[in-house]
Amino acid sequence: MTPILEARGLSRAFGHVQALDNSDFDVNAGEVVALIGDNGAGKSTMVKALSGNLQLDSGEILFEGKPVHMTSTQQVAAMGIEVVYQDLALAPHLDPAENVFLGREIPAKGIAGWLGFMDNKQMRRKARASFDELGATVRSMTSPVGSMSGGQRQGIAIARAIAWASKVVFLDEPTAALGVVQTKNVLETIKKVRDRGVAVVLISHSMPAVLEVADRVQVMRLGRRIATYTAADTSVEQLVGAMTGALEVSDGRDAA
Amino acid sequence: MSTLETTDTGQPVDRQETGESWIKKMTGAQSVWILGVLVVIIVFFAITGGRNFFSASNFLQISQNLAVLAVLGVGVTFVIITSGIDLSIGSVLTFSSVIAAKVMEAMGGQGWGTALVGLLVAIVSGGAWGWVNGFLVAKAKVPALIVTLGSLSVALGLAQVITGGIDIRAVPTALADFAAYDKILGIPGLAFVALIVVIVGGIVLHRTRFGRYTFAVGSNEEAARRVGVKVDRQLIYIYLMTGALAGLGATMYLAQFTTTTIAGNTLTNLNVIAAVVIGGTSIFGGEGSMFGTVVGLFIPAVLQTGFVIIGVEPFWQGVAVGIVLVAAVYVDQTRRAAALRGARKNRRAARSAATAK
Numbered sequence: 267m268t269p270i271l272e273a274r275g276l277s278r279a280f281g282h283v284q285a286l287d288n289s290d291f292d293v294n295a296g297e298v299v300a301l302i303g304d305n306g307a308g309k310s311t312m313v314k315a316l317s318g319n320l321q322l323d324s325g326e327i328l329f330e331g332k333p334v335h336m337t338s339t340q341q342v343a344a345m346g347i348e349v350v351y352q353d354l355a356l357a358p359h360l361d362p363a364e365n366v367f368l369g370r371e372i373p374a375k376g377i378a379g380w381l382g383f384m385d386n387k388q389m390r391r392k393a394r395a396s397f398d399e400l401g402a403t404v405r406s407m408t409s410p411v412g413s414m415s416g417g418q419r420q421g422i423a424i425a426r427a428i429a430w431a432s433k434v435v436f437l438d439e440p441t442a443a444l445g446v447v448q449t450k451n452v453l454e455t456i457k458k459v460r461d462r463g464v465a466v467v468l469i470s471h472s473m474p475a476v477l478e479v480a481d482r483v484q485v486m487r488l489g490r491r492i493a494t495y496t497a498a499d500t501s502v503e504q505l506v507g508a509m510t511g512a513l514e515v516s517d518g519r520d521a522a
Numbered sequence: 523m524s525t526l527e528t529t530d531t532g533q534p535v536d537r538q539e540t541g542e543s544w545i546k547k548m549t550g551a552q553s554v555w556i557l558g559v560l561v562v563i564i565v566f567f568a569i570t571g572g573r574n575f576f577s578a579s580n581f582l583q584i585s586q587n588l589a590v591l592a593v594l595g596v597g598v599t600f601v602i603i604t605s606g607i608d609l610s611i612g613s614v615l616t617f618s619s620v621i622a623a624k625v626m627e628a629m630g631g632q633g634w635g636t637a638l639v640g641l642l643v644a645i646v647s648g649g650a651w652g653w654v655n656g657f658l659v660a661k662a663k664v665p666a667l668i669v670t671l672g673s674l675s676v677a678l679g680l681a682q683v684i685t686g687g688i689d690i691r692a693v694p695t696a697l698a699d700f701a702a703y704d705k706i707l708g709i710p711g712l713a714f715v716a717l718i719v720v721i722v723g724g725i726v727l728h729r730t731r732f733g734r735y736t737f738a739v740g741s742n743e744e745a746a747r748r749v750g751v752k753v754d755r756q757l758i759y760i761y762l763m764t765g766a767l768a769g770l771g772a773t774m775y776l777a778q779f780t781t782t783t784i785a786g787n788t789l790t791n792l793n794v795i796a797a798v799v800i801g802g803t804s805i806f807g808g809e810g811s812m813f814g815t816v817v818g819l820f821i822p823a824v825l826q827t828g829f830v831i832i833g834v835e836p837f838w839q840g841v842a843v844g845i846v847l848v849a850a851v852y853v854d855q856t857r858r859a860a861a862l863r864g865a866r867k868n869r870r871a872a873r874s875a876a877t878a879k
């Protein structure tokens with residue numbers, strides 16, 4: 267089976283920091299892949315590379331088996347790839363629905379839509395529905411998101427990504443600011459999204475969460491993927507060992 | 523494909539929710555507060571000045587005097603919401619009025635034909651300055667303050683070079699009559715034009731995608747970029763529009779005074795910016811309203827006429843406006859800081875809850 271999204275030998279340096287060092291990555295449709303690694307291992311940089319937000323020094327990206335050049339966020343969004351960034355990337359002065367639909371506003375019907383008017387009611391209704399589906403506790407649909415709690419904002423960012431992703435969704439530490447119930451909701455939603463046939467890439471420092479939802483776990487260290495595990499036959503100790511370098515591992519490619 | 527395109531729960535929209543947000547968007551908390559200030563000022567002068575102040579003719583006179591500033595204020599409101607600034611509007615107005623007056627002088631007619639050509643020329647030359655500003659801000663990434671300080675100087679300098687510093691008094695009678703005598707629906711001509719521009723500007727800002735992107739760019743430029751908003755193009759359009767409105771303002775100015783005023787617009791930019799900011803548009807971007815700008819324009823104008831009527835030296839107007847400006851921004855900032863503190867507290871609580879488990 268060809269991975270829906272695959273990275274081969276990606277490299278990118280920031281000054282003398284080799285953020286990505288000839289690293290591979292792959293994810294299949296209908297699969298949850300956890301991407302783990304210590305702080306600064308290069309996880310967020312990998313996500314940026316795979317979502318058209320990073321100029322690469324070298325390497326190749328394949329989408330549905332074909333090489334692609336990711337040049338703009340619009341292009342990546344049109345491919346059905348969505349990202350929840352670690353910093354959420356919401357506009358704090360806009361309300362939840364305005365954020366969910368930012369850049370993809372539903373035009374009003376007829377000539378009004380052609381003039382640039384929007385169907386705010388419909389956008390608000392649909393945004394509400396996607397928050398409810400996620401179980402996100404968005405209490406006010408009219409307050410600016412900047413006035414909301416970290417968890418609420420995270421819920422909004424996740425709902426936005428999941429709502430638009432048809433092929434791949436990246437979640438960079440999506441549960442970091444969430445309460446117990448909300449974390450559970452997000453993990454349940456990840457499973458639901460996977461069952462829809464979407465590939466989910468989950469970045470998380472919470473090993474129990476990773477082992478609960480992931481089908482495979484890929485470990486990064488110092489800018490490269492050093493190991494891939496099947497979640498079912500691995501343990502927290504093994505993952506932590508690989509992450510910190512206490513455990514000698516090899517991706518196979520390097521050994522060959 | 524994706525849920526947002528397919529899910530339609532048919533859930534009824536909470537009417538109150540949408541209604542409330544619409545009013546809130548149209549007005550904004552700060553502009554409601556500042557409207558209260560305006561009302562207090564009006565009541566004060568109505569009591570002390572009596573019918574001399576509180577009359578339809580006085581208010582029509584005030585709106586006529588505000589017309590040009592209001593047209594400029596529409597553009598500047600957009601610019602400031604993007605967290606930009608445009609210091610050049612006064613000079614661009616002067617420049618455009620000089621070019622338009624030159625063209626109308628060369629054409630020589632006194633009718634609407636000449637006037638309309640003059641209007642077009644003014645809008646195009648104002649728009650050209652706006653485009654230059656927008657291009658340098660968006661593409662060359664020079665701070666808006668510096669870009670527009672530069673174009674302020676260059677536009678004024680060129681206006682002086684072109685005229686040799688001598689004002690041109692070549693305004694077709696059609697245009698002058700429009701400002702002096704014509705009324706549309708009982709409203710003086712210039713005030714009517716300004717009203718239309720303000721209403722259209724308000725609708726574009728608060729009801730259309732263009733307006734939403736304006737707020738988004740000012741709120742979080744990076745977030746807007748990531749979801750595919752063409753941020754650079756948005757900025758260029760906004761500065762271009764502001765310049766073009768300065769061109770329209772130039773024509774209105776010519777109509778009102780029947781001469782260019784090369785030395786007369788040095789404080790126009792600051793007056794307009796002050797009005798926009800008094801009206802609750804945040805210089806940090808992401809927040810503001812057209813309604814607030816209108817209120818912000820009226821406060822200094824009402825103060826000025828009020829002082830004249832009750833016999834206070836009009837110089838006090840400057841003192842009063844300066845105090846209102848700083849007070850308005852101070853109140854705005856404390857409100858904002860309080861909101862932010864609340865959000866941060868929530869976030870910290872959420873995080874400690876997450877780590878506690």
Ligand SMILES: Nc1ncnc2c1ncn2[C@@H]1O[C@H](COP(=O)(O)OP(=O)(O)OP(=O)(O)O)[C@@H](O)[C@H]1O
Binds near residue numbers: 280304306308309352
């Ligand atoms: N824009 C940048 N400029 C300079 N250095 C960068 C930039 N982006 C990433 N880096 C560096 O690249 C390395 C990898 O960063 P990255 O954000 O990918 O780590 P991460 O695995 O996501 O870590 P964390 O778990 O802390 O989020 C770090 O050393 C970081 O300092």
Ligand SMILES: [Mg+2]
Binds near residue numbers: 309310352438
């Ligand atoms: Mg990261």
